[in-house]
Amino acid sequence: MDRATEDVLDAVGPRLRALRRARGITLADLAATTGVSESTLSRLESGQRRATLELLLPLSRTYDVPLDDLVGAPRAGDPRIHLKPVRRFGMTLVPLSRRPGGVHAFKLIIPGEAEPLDPTPQTHRGLEWLYVLNGRLRLVVGDSDVTLPPGEAAEFDTSQPHWLGTADGHPVELLVLFGLDGLRAHARPDTESGT
Numbered sequence: 749m750d751r752a753t754e755d756v757l758d759a760v761g762p763r764l765r766a767l768r769r770a771r772g773i774t775l776a777d778l779a780a781t782t783g784v785s786e787s788t789l790s791r792l793e794s795g796q797r798r799a800t801l802e803l804l805l806p807l808s809r810t811y812d813v814p815l816d817d818l819v820g821a822p823r824a825g826d827p828r829i830h831l832k833p834v835r836r837f838g839m840t841l842v843p844l845s846r847r848p849g850g851v852h853a854f855k856l857i858i859p860g861e862a863e864p865l866d867p868t869p870q871t872h873r874g875l876e877w878l879y880v881l882n883g884r885l886r887l888v889v890g891d892s893d894v895t896l897p898p899g900e901a902a903e904f905d906t907s908q909p910h911w912l913g914t915a916d917g918h919p920v921e922l923l924v925l926f927g928l929d930g931l932r933a934h935a936r937p938d939t940e941s942g943t
Contacts, residue, residue, distance in 0.1 A: 757798060760819050765793040767811055767818075770852065770926075772872050782806035839912075841924075851927040858885070858913060858920040867893075869909030876926050877903040878912075883920030886913045 768778060779786040784806060791797035799819065808815050813832075834841045844853035856878075867888045878885075878901065885896040888911040889904045895915040896902060904910060906926075914920050 756820055758795065760799045761793045761795040763820055764799075764807065764818065767813075768793070769873065771811070778807075778810065781810050851925050854924045854926065855881075856912070856922040856924045858883070858922070860919045861914055861917050864917065865913050867911040867913065869911045871909050872906050874906045874926055875903065876906050876910075876924060877901065878925075879923040881921040881923060883918050884915035885920045885922065886915040887911075888913075 768775075775786045775789050778784075778789055782789075784803060788797065788803070792799060792803060797803075804815055804818055808818055811818070832843065834843070838859065840857040840859075842855040842857070844855060845851075867886075869888060878887075880896045880898050880900050882898055884898075885900075887894050887896055887902055888909075889902075890908045890910075894902075912920075912922075
C-alpha cells in the first residue's frame, strides 16, 4: 500500500471521533443507532481497527454524510469547492473546512422570524468564536443577553448555556469557528505595521 493511501486510512479514526463529538453523540448512542458494537466503534476511532465498507456504511447513514467525507478521500478532477449545507435547529450551517479535529469553520445563516423566538439555550463541549457578517445577532450566553451588529465578534465556552438568534426578525449571517477540547481562535496583531 502506498504512503498516500496509508495517510488517508490513518486519518479515518480521528475524523470519525471529531464528527461524533461535534454532533454530541456518545459511543453507546452511536452503537445503538448503527448496530456496530461500542468496542468496535472505539477501536475504529482510536485507529486500532481499519475502516471497512461494512463499518462505514451505517456511519455514513447515521451522520448523513457521503462516504468520501468520512474517509477524507481526495477529490478527483473538479477543483471547485462543493459546500454541503446542513440544517440544524432551523438554521443553515455551511462547512468551510474539512479537516478532522482542530478548529472547524462554518458560515451560519439564521433565518428571519415574524415573531421573536424565546431563547432555548443549549450546551456542548468546545469553544466558539463568531463574527457577524450581516444582520443583527441576539446572543445569549449564561446570564448575558447581547445584540451584535455586523462587524462585531464574540468568543465563548459552549459548555455554558448559549443561544443564537435574530435580534430584529431579519436574517443573520455569521462566520463561526468552533473548536473542541479548548482549541481557541487567536487574533494576532499586525507586527509589520506596528498595530
